[in-house]
Amino acid sequence: MEEIITEILRRLRAGETVDDRALVKLIHAAARRSGGDKRAFAKRRLLPFYQRVKAEEPERWAAWGVTPELERALVAVLRMKPRRSASGVATITVITKPWPCSGSCRFCPNDLACPKSYLVNEPACERAVQSLFDPYLQVSARLTALSQMGHATDKIELIVLGGTWSDYPEAYQTWFVRELFRALNDDAVAGTAANPLLRGFAEDGEAPSAATDPERPGERAGSRAPDPIPAGVRARRAFYRACGLLDAGEHAGDARRAAGSAAAGIDPELFAQAQASVNAGELTYNQAVTRLYGGSEAWQRAAEMQRATLDELELEQRRNESARHRVVGLVVETRPDTITPERLLHIRRLGATKIQMGVQSTCQCILDANNRNTTVGQIERAFSLLRLFGFKIHAHAMVNLLGTTPETDRADYERLVRDPAFLPDEVKLYPCALIEGAALCRDYATGAWRPYAEDELIDVLCADVRATPAWTRVSRMIRDFSTGDIVAGNKKPNLRQLVEGRLRDEGQAGAPPVAEIRFREIATREVDPEELSLEVIGYETAVSRERFLQWVTPEGRIAGFLRLSLPRAEAACALARELREAGYESPIASGDAMIREVHVYGLAERVGEEGSAAQHHGLGRRLVERACEIAREAGYTRINVISAVGTRGYYRRLGFVDCGLYQRRDLSDGMAAACGEPGLATRERGGCDV
Structure with missing residues (x-):
């Protein structure tokens, strides 16, 4: 592998471009020369090899003559995904x-x-099961993987999934989030010697050396490298072994394999019987989960530890403000009928900035047919409350539910993204897929439900994307279900590519351009700041006037955006009255504007590093200043920002001060800085009102 690394470095020094095609040729050539297995030289192994040499063999690494600039270029070549x-x-x-x-x-x-609603074969769930759903272990594993794939991990968005967040006890919620922060604060990244990609092959592609330390898999015997397993991970695994959830000899973390069951700490036969009863409709999911996990001494012993106080959480949050891995976004998932002002106060204290909410449909008859146990009125109220609290709203919308047709699906989605009662910021738009054990199986058997044909489905999704306004992002179009788990429905993991391919073909044929955010993102492209212009798009909701500020290229590509909410005075006062009657003080006041999101695109760079991506041209700061001007001109006296824990320092530098659940800035005359500054074009165009 060293030969490949040094050849890449030579070409980079010479100013040559090393793309994926050139890298594949280098890998194949090295495999032929060595006579070894070409899998040993795969791209995914090269960066871990480089990282190990740098960490454990400084003299060997120094001989390669790698400068910081050259290393950044090398990592860009070897970075996975x-x-x-x-x-x-x-x-x-x-x-x-x-x-x-x-x-x-x-x-x-x-x-x-x-x-509920997740499958063990989904990638995130598989990692969670291997970590016994422990937040510290999950973050450590993912942080390690991202680092070993070459990604900067200074700015982290944490997404907490798992059914309905508000159904869990508050002490568990607080503990779970505290452990997320603690893992990041502890820099719980496993050492390169623990990287499984370095196991199984020697550097020349031959069989692995016998001189491997059995106590530290992946570490060569006699190595003086530090323990590759973070201390917090070792301690947590020791705790679970003491609880009986991990086998005494288990090292790699596959709890299911260690227990010989689909769930660690539960008798395999008992688990299989319970799953069969649920699939047959003889037991509900809730009944079975309560019996299995509530009846397990091992899981109950673990649960005794899984609680924390808000004071304990806040200690970790303060640590994170200056940590190496800072939380710039925290997302939790819940149902609209569980959203209340009191619960949102708690969720905000946890540090959450975005809520994923299962809307699925805005039609009451469809909600009822699918046993959603939610009313359209509850969904409307949830949108209003989330917006007043400043949360970014990520709605889940499903097509092909029981009782729908392609025509009703198109109308339903258009209502979601156009009706002032809703208007999500993001949408997870995906088709219903039939999974064994779901109650929908009985409807499929009787013919009451059928999956759309592929052309029907793509037609619906294309229409939905075209209906999506410029301020909304369609984040996903499929669930991460494996094709083997899907009984009926879409099984193509590249569904989004098919949809976007159709949209591009239609665009070339003269159809209007797609306005949806993800379709327009610059992603990893470099931008010329002189070509950017600032657009402001206004739209109305049930409780606010919204302003979407976006930096766009002449082609309409989006380089950054800000969501500004101007709440109606009567809505803010009504929320304050409701909270006061419940014994709480409202965190917002009439006359306060709210910045709900600031996002600037470009490949993540490490904090303190400069780059050519849009993030490094001050675009975010300029968006904030323009938002302050708009709010002041509209008569607002203060502006809040729903900052994440790891962005508090950034907003303090922009003149915001900590104020309860938010950071706040006075908008009195002279406080808002001028938007214009040398070096960046500011050509503002008025947006369209909806």
Whole structure:
């Protein structure tokens, strides 16, 4: 592998471009010369090899003559899945433990090894099961993987999934989030010697050397490298072994394999019987989960530790403000019928900045047919409350539910993204897929539900994307279900590519351009700041006037944006009265504007590093200053920002001060800085009102 690394370095020094095609040729040539297995030289192994040499063999690494600039170029060549941090932030998704759910949706999977609606074969769930759903272990594993793939991990968005967040006890919620922060604060990244990609092959592609330390897999015997397993990870695994959830000899973390069951600490036969009963409709998911996990001494011993206070959480939050891995976004997932002002106060204290909410449909008859146990009125109220609290709103919308047609699906989605009662900031738009054990299986058997044909489905999704306004981002179009788990429905993991391919073909044929955000993102492209112009798009909601500020290229590509909310005085006063009657003080006041999101694109760089991406041209700061001007001109006296813990320092530098659940800035005359500054064109165009 050294030969490949040094050849890449030689070409980079010579100013040559080393793309994926050139890299593949280098790998194949090295495999032929060595006579070894070419898998040993795969791209995914090269960066871990480089990282190990740099960490453990400084003299060997020094001989390569790698400068900081050359290393950045090398990492760019070897980085796996660059899109993972193309938004400027590295994302870590974690899953909560199996727990009774307040919903009983007909389409939801009922895998007892996971929280409701999730399957053990989904990548995030598989990692969670291997980590016993422990947040510290999940973050450590993902942080390590991202680092070893070459991604900067200074700015982290944490996404907490697992059914309905508000169904879990508050002490568990607080502990879970505290442990997320603690893992980041502890820099719980496993050493290169623990990287499984370095196991199984020697450097020349031959069989592995016998001189491997059995106590530290991947570490060569006699190595003086530090323990590759973070101390916090070792301590937490020791705790779970003491609880009986990990086998005494288990090292790699595959709890299911260690226990010989779909869930660690539960008798395999008992688990299989319970799953069969749920699939047959003889037991509900909630009944089975309560029996299995509530009846397990091992899980109950672990649960005794899984609680924390808000004071303990806030200690970790303060640490994170200056940590190496800072939280720039925290997302939790819940149902609209569980959203209340009191619960949002708690969620905000946890540090959350975005809520994923299962809307699925805005039609009451469809909600009822699918046992959503939610009313359209509750959904409308949830949108209004989330917006007043400043949260970014990420709605889940499903097509092809029981009782829908392609025509009703198109109308339903258009209402979601056009009706002032809703208007999400992001949408997870995906088709219903039939999973064994879901109640929908019985409807499929009787013919009451059928999956759309591929052309029907793509037609609906294309229409939905075209209906999506410029301020909304369609984040996903499929669930991470494996094709083997899907009984009926879309099984193509590249569904989004098919949809976007159709949209591009239609665009070339003269159709209007797609306005949706993700379709327009610059992603990893470099931008010329002189070509950017600032657009302001206004739209109305039930409780506010919204302003979407976006930096765009002449072609309409988006380089950054800001969401500004101008709440109506009567809505803010009504919220204050409701909270006061419940014994709480409202965190917002009439006359306060709210910045709900600031996002600038470009491949994530490490804090303190300069780059050519849009993030490094001051675009975010200029968006904030323009938002302050707009709010002041509209008569607002103060502006709040729903900052993440790791961005508090950034906003303090922009003149905001800590104020309860938000950071606040006075908008009195002279406080808002001028938007214009040398070096960046500011050509503002008025947006369209909806």
